Amino acid sequence: MPNRRQFLLSSMVATGELAILSACSSGPQADSHELTASRIWRHGRVDSGNKSAVLRELVRYATLAPSSHNTQCWKFRVEERSISVAPDLARRCPVVDPDDHHLFVSLGCATENLVQAALAFGLNANAVFDSASGGEIRVALEPTKPVASALFKAIPERQSTRAEYDGQPIAPNELAMLEKAGTGNGVRVILMTERAAMENVLDYVVQGNTAQMDDRAFVEELKHWIRFSGSAAVLHGDGLYTAASGNPAVPDWLGKLLFGLFFTPRSENDKYAKHVRSSSGIAIFVSALETPAQWIEVGRCYERFALQSAALGIRNAMLNQPVEVSALRPQFASFLGIGGQRPDLVVRFGRGPKLPSSLRRPLEAVLV
Numbered sequence: 001m002p003n004r005r006q007f008l009l010s011s012m013v014a015t016g017e018l019a020i021l022s023a024c025s026s027g028p029q030a031d032s033h034e035l036t037a038s039r040i041w042r043h044g045r046v047d048s049g050n051k052s053a054v055l056r057e058l059v060r061y062a063t064l065a066p067s068s069h070n071t072q073c074w075k076f077r078v079e080e081r082s083i084s085v086a087p088d089l090a091r092r093c094p095v096v097d098p099d100d101h102h103l104f105v106s107l108g109c110a111t112e113n114l115v116q117a118a119l120a121f122g123l124n125a126n127a128v129f130d131s132a133s134g135g136e137i138r139v140a141l142e143p144t145k146p147v148a149s150a151l152f153k154a155i156p157e158r159q160s161t162r163a164e165y166d167g168q169p170i171a172p173n174e175l176a177m178l179e180k181a182g183t184g185n186g187v188r189v190i191l192m193t194e195r196a197a198m199e200n201v202l203d204y205v206v207q208g209n210t211a212q213m214d215d216r217a218f219v220e221e222l223k224h225w226i227r228f229s230g231s232a233a234v235l236h237g238d239g240l241y242t243a244a245s246g247n248p249a250v251p252d253w254l255g256k257l258l259f260g261l262f263f264t265p266r267s268e269n270d271k272y273a274k275h276v277r278s279s280s281g282i283a284i285f286v287s288a289l290e291t292p293a294q295w296i297e298v299g300r301c302y303e304r305f306a307l308q309s310a311a312l313g314i315r316n317a318m319l320n321q322p323v324e325v326s327a328l329r330p331q332f333a334s335f336l337g338i339g340g341q342r343p344d345l346v347v348r349f350g351r352g353p354k355l356p357s358s359l360r361r362p363l364e365a366v367l368v
Helices: 010-015 017-025 028-040 051-063 101-120 172-181 195-213 216-224 230-236 252-262 265-277 292-311 329-336
Strands: 074-078 082-087 123-130 136-143 187-192 281-287 315-318 342-350
Touching: 028 230, 051 074, 051 082, 051 101, 074 101, 082 101, 101 123, 101 136, 101 292, 101 342, 123 292, 172 187, 172 292, 187 195, 187 292, 195 216, 195 265, 195 281, 195 329, 216 252, 281 292, 292 315, 292 342, 329 342
Parallel strands: none
Antiparallel strands: 074 082, 082 136, 123 136, 187 281, 281 342, 315 342
């Protein structure tokens, strides 16, 4: 899932060279990306009497969920009284996600968006996982009274914000709301706000990040999903746009050329230290089982947490290195004192700026 590594070109920024190159690549590129993003991140206006249009709109809301590397690893099948959410295995990330944990978490996030949107359109949604169908989630829809919840209203505002936050404490009542939103069937969320505990988590993040960056296959997989320019982000409609991580957008040829020079363990670890120390807290999602059905539930819980955060004006972003590196995960679980349970997601949160939005592919690309 879905946390993604920023592309740091710090030395060029210091000399002013990157600022010049970034300026050359902005203008129409940035305008095109901003216009495309504004069309994606919005509430729709659909005639509730047009059933086909409503169902397509529910799929559109589902696609606004987060996914690992923003791969958008999902497909949707629309039927008369249901929508099925299925994995798109062509969009797997086998290096960072060899057991498809993040893939199924991403499907859970999309399912939760669909459930929230369905209720707003007067449809009660009941999601059931079908392992026999290759990991498909069937969401049955029945008429009910429309309710536009605060979580539904927050869907276009939700963002994985990979920036420094203001470090200010979150009010106890808000923490309680986040914990409630992130709790589900066999899933609980541990909220850490003590600085000493957060520093301990940072140690695991640094260990995991260093191990991943020493893995050439991991770096190549990550690089494949980075969109260095606004035009590349618009063209693909997926992946990790550098400006959405608080870094300059540059021409693709330049980004690919310099990636290996400036994407280093030291620079990335320094960045994560700043991110953790500027955060108000860290949320760790823990579940009882290691099955695709459970991972989907984790995704639904995380998405409610993320939407509740957005409704409260709180940002969040993943720090999943401690759970992505298989050799490190048991040590992290021992530190958490969770016995045989699995730590699924590590999420930092706090108030901070909004960054440029990631993009989404058109509905035609995800409907089957």
